Amino acid sequence: xxxxxxxxxxxxxxxxxxxxxxxxxxxxxxxxxxxxxxxxxxxxxxxxxxxxxxxxxxxxxxxxxxxxxxxxxxxxxxxxxxxxxxxxxxxxxxxxxxxxxxxxxxxxxxxxxxxxxxxxxxxxxxxxxxxxxxxxxxxxxxxxxxxxxxxxxxxxxxxxxxxxxxxxxxxxxxxxxxxxxxxxxxxxxxxxxxxxxxxxxxxxxxxxxxxxxxxxxxxxxxxxxxxxxxxxxxxxxxxxxxxxxxxxxxxxxxxxxxxxxxxxxxxxxxxxxxxxxxxxxxxxxxxxxxxxxxxxxxxxxxxxxxxxxxxxxxxxxxxxxxxxxxxxxxxxxxxxxxxxxxxxxxxxxxxxxxxxxxxxxxxxxxxxxxxxxxxxxxxxxxxxxxxxxxxxxxxxxxxxxx
Ligand SMILES: Nc1ncnc2c1ncn2[C@@H]1O[C@H](COP(=O)(O)OP(=O)(O)OP(=O)(O)O)[C@@H](O)[C@H]1O
Ligand SMILES: [Mg+2]
Numbered sequence: 001x002x003x004x005x006x007x008x009x010x011x012x013x014x015x016x017x018x019x020x021x022x023x024x025x026x027x028x029x030x031x032x033x034x035x036x037x038x039x040x041x042x043x044x045x046x047x048x049x050x051x052x053x054x055x056x057x058x059x060x061x062x063x064x065x066x067x068x069x070x071x072x073x074x075x076x077x078x079x080x081x082x083x084x085x086x087x088x089x090x091x092x093x094x095x096x097x098x099x100x101x102x103x104x105x106x107x108x109x110x111x112x113x114x115x116x117x118x119x120x121x122x123x124x125x126x127x128x129x130x131x132x133x134x135x136x137x138x139x140x141x142x143x144x145x146x147x148x149x150x151x152x153x154x155x156x157x158x159x160x161x162x163x164x165x166x167x168x169x170x171x172x173x174x175x176x177x178x179x180x181x182x183x184x185x186x187x188x189x190x191x192x193x194x195x196x197x198x199x200x201x202x203x204x205x206x207x208x209x210x211x212x213x214x215x216x217x218x219x220x221x222x223x224x225x226x227x228x229x230x231x232x233x234x235x236x237x238x239x240x241x242x243x244x245x246x247x248x249x250x251x252x253x254x255x256x257x258x259x260x261x262x263x264x265x266x267x268x269x270x271x272x273x274x275x276x277x278x279x280x281x282x283x284x285x286x287x288x289x290x291x292x293x294x295x296x297x298x299x300x301x302x303x304x305x306x307x308x309x310x311x312x313x314x315x316x317x318x319x320x321x322x323x324x325x326x327x328x329x330x331x332x333x334x335x336x337x338x339x340x341x342x343x344x345x346x347x348x349x350x351x352x353x354x355x356x357x358x359x360x361x362x363x364x365x366x367x368x369x370x371x372x373x374x375x376x377x378x379x380x381x382x383x384x385x386x387x388x389x390x391x392x393x394x395x396x397x398x399x400x401x402x
Contacts, residue, residue: 037081043088046104047075050206053106053172059206060173062160066092067205073097085185085285089213096213097202102183102285106207109179113171128168135181142187144292145259158190160203179207185285188261195256197249199272199280214272214280220340220350221269239350240395241277243341246350247392249279250332250383259289260382262328264313266335268347286311298326305329312339330372333383337369358398365391 051068053059066072072092079087079098088099103109112131126134132151139154140147147154156163159177163169169177180186186209189201199212218225219234219242249271253261265286272282281287288296297315301322302308308315308324312335316325343349354362368387 038078038086040075040078042104043075043078046086046088046208049105050208053206057170057172059106059176060161060170061176061204061206061208063203063208063210064205073099073210086208090210092202092210098199098211098213099208100185100211101208103207106175106179109182109207112175112178131174135177139181139187139191142181142184143191144289144295158187160190160209176204176206180204180209183207183209183285184287185283188284188287192256195252197252197256197280198284199282211282212280214274214282216269216271216282217273220271220273220279222348223269223346236353236355237399238277239352240354240398242273242279243350244392244395245273245277245279246271246336246340247333247388247395249281250336250388253332254382254384257289259291260332261287261289262293262313263287263332263335264293264311266312266332266339268340268350271340288313293328294326297328298324300324331381331383333385333388334369334372337366342366342370355398355401357401358394361394362391365394 047067050059050064054064054068063073074091075088076091076096077089079089086101086104090097090099112126132155135158136147136149136151136154139158149157152163155169155177158181159169159173161173180190186201186204189198189209189211192198193201199214202210202212204210215221218229219239222229253263261284263281263284263286265283270281270283272280274280293310293313296310297308297313300307302317302324303319303322305314305316308317312330313328314330316327316329317323318325338344340347341349341351343352351362351366365387369391372381
C-alpha cells in the first residue's frame, strides 16, 4: 500500500495533517480564558487611597460621598491590564457603571499644590482668578482650539458638582479637576456631555471619573469566544444594525462640532454596544480635532509615508523636505472599514458572511473603502463618500431580506 503513495501525495498528506493540527491549536487557544492582569486587592487599594484622600479633604467630587461614606457604589470587577487605564466595574443604584482613571495614584498626575505633612494640601499660592485663567488656557491647549466659554462657565462645565455664584473650589477640588482635565477622554465626555455617540458621564471623585457601562459584547469583541463561536454566534441582522450604528457614529464625529474629531485608536473593543444595538465610543483617549491632528501629524521627520502615521490616523511624507505633511490621508470611515468591518488579524470582521443577495456588493464596497486611489488618498476626504452612503443603504436593505 505504501508503494502506491507518490511523494506528491505524501507531501499533501503532511500539509493536511499540519493544517489540521494548527487549526486545532488555534481553536483551543481561542477558547482559553486569558487571566486578568488586575486583581481585587489592587482595586481595594485604589478605593482605600482615594477615600483616605477624601477624608483629609485632599480630593473632592460629586461621587466621593457615595464611594467613601455611604458606600453605595459597590465594587464588582476590575477590567484593566498592564499600563492601561485603571478601569473598574461597579454598581450604583442597581445600575452597572464604570470608574476610570489613567493613573492609579493621584500623585502620578501633575498637581497644583503638593501635600502638606498632615496629608491635606497646602493652601494655593496662586489666587483663584489666576487658577481659572490657567484652567481655560490648559483646556484650549488640550482641545487645540479657542473655546467660546467664559472662564467661569468652562470651570462649571468641567467640574462635577455645582459651583454656586461667588463660590470657589477648595484646594482639594481644584487639584481633582486639574487631574481630570489631564485625561483627554474625561475632557471629551464632560465637555460634550449629551453627544449621542459618547457614554454618559455621571461624575467623579478625585482623579477617577464614572461613566455609563456599555460593554463591547460578544459581537464586537469576540476575543474570548472559540473560533467556531466567532463564526456562529451573531446573526446577520444584529451585526448589520451594529454596522449601521457604527456608521452613524462616524458621521457624528464629523458633524457634532465645528471641527472633525479624528479617531486614531480604532479597534472593536474600543466601542461599546447597547442592548438595542447602538454603538458608543468607550475609549476616545487617542482622538483629536483637526487643528491638533495637523499639529501632531506634521511633527516627525520622514523618508516614507508610514513614518508619518499616528496610530490609525495616516499621514504623508514630503520626500523633498523629509518632513511629514500636516494632512491626514485616511478618514474615520476607512479606519473602521479596515479594523472593524473587514477581517483583520484574528478579528473575523463585523460584516462577515452577509446574506448572498448583498455579499458581492458589500465585499466591493469594503474594498473601495480601504483601498482608495492614490490621488484620493492625498486629498483629505470626509467620511461621507458615495461608498459610505451605498454601504449604509445596503446594510439597511439587508435587514429586509427574509
Ligand atoms: N464604558 C465602558 N463600559 C464597559 N466596559 C468598558 C467601558 N470602558 C472601558 N471598558 C472596558 O475596559 C477596557 C479598557 O478600557 P479602555 O479601552 O478605556 O482602556 P485602555 O487602557 O485604553 O485599554 P486599551 O489600551 O486596551 O485600549 C475596555 O476594553 C473595555 O473592556
Ligand atoms: Mg481601549
